Amino acid sequence: MWRGDLEYDETARQLPLQRVGEPEDTAAAYVYLMNQPYSTGSIVSVDRGDVLV
Numbered sequence: 331m332w333r334g335d336l337e338y339d340e341t342a343r344q345l346p347l348q349r350v351g352e353p354e355d356t357a358a359a360y361v362y363l364m365n366q367p368y369s370t371g372s373i374v375s376v377d378r379g380d381v382l383v
Contacts, residue, residue, distance in 0.1 A: 351376065 342349045359376045363369055 338350060356376050359374050363372065363374060366372075
Protein backbone atom coordinates (compact mmCIF):
# COMPACT_ATOMS: atom_id res chain seq x y z
CA MET A 331 0.00 0.00 0.00
CA TRP A 332 2.83 2.39 0.81
CA ARG A 333 5.72 2.96 -1.57
CA GLY A 334 8.07 3.85 1.24
CA ASP A 335 8.59 5.76 4.44
CA LEU A 336 8.67 9.10 2.62
CA GLU A 337 5.15 8.66 1.24
CA TYR A 338 3.95 7.41 4.63
CA ASP A 339 5.40 10.42 6.45
CA GLU A 340 4.09 12.86 3.83
CA THR A 341 0.58 11.44 4.17
CA ALA A 342 0.78 11.59 7.96
CA ARG A 343 1.72 15.30 7.91
CA GLN A 344 -1.47 16.09 5.95
CA LEU A 345 -3.80 14.49 8.51
CA PRO A 346 -5.25 16.26 11.56
CA LEU A 347 -3.59 13.79 13.97
CA GLN A 348 -0.27 13.92 12.08
CA ARG A 349 -0.11 10.12 11.85
CA VAL A 350 -1.55 7.30 9.77
CA GLY A 351 -4.02 5.01 11.50
CA GLU A 352 -2.92 1.58 12.61
CA PRO A 353 -4.96 -1.61 13.12
CA GLU A 354 -4.70 -1.00 16.86
CA ASP A 355 -6.77 2.18 16.45
CA THR A 356 -9.68 0.22 15.00
CA ALA A 357 -9.26 -2.50 17.62
CA ALA A 358 -9.43 0.08 20.42
CA ALA A 359 -12.75 1.39 19.09
CA TYR A 360 -14.08 -2.17 18.85
CA VAL A 361 -13.05 -2.99 22.42
CA TYR A 362 -14.58 0.28 23.63
CA LEU A 363 -17.94 -0.63 22.10
CA MET A 364 -17.81 -4.16 23.52
CA ASN A 365 -17.34 -2.70 27.02
CA GLN A 366 -20.20 -0.17 26.79
CA PRO A 367 -23.57 -1.76 27.65
CA TYR A 368 -25.49 1.40 26.66
CA SER A 369 -24.04 1.90 23.19
CA THR A 370 -26.24 -0.60 21.34
CA GLY A 371 -26.76 0.32 17.70
CA SER A 372 -23.99 2.92 17.78
CA ILE A 373 -21.77 3.67 14.82
CA VAL A 374 -18.24 4.76 15.63
CA SER A 375 -16.10 6.17 12.86
CA VAL A 376 -12.39 5.53 13.02
CA ASP A 377 -11.56 7.99 10.23
CA ARG A 378 -8.34 9.82 11.14
CA GLY A 379 -10.31 12.99 11.83
CA ASP A 380 -11.42 13.35 8.21
CA VAL A 381 -14.73 14.91 9.30
CA LEU A 382 -12.72 17.78 10.80
CA VAL A 383 -11.07 18.68 7.50
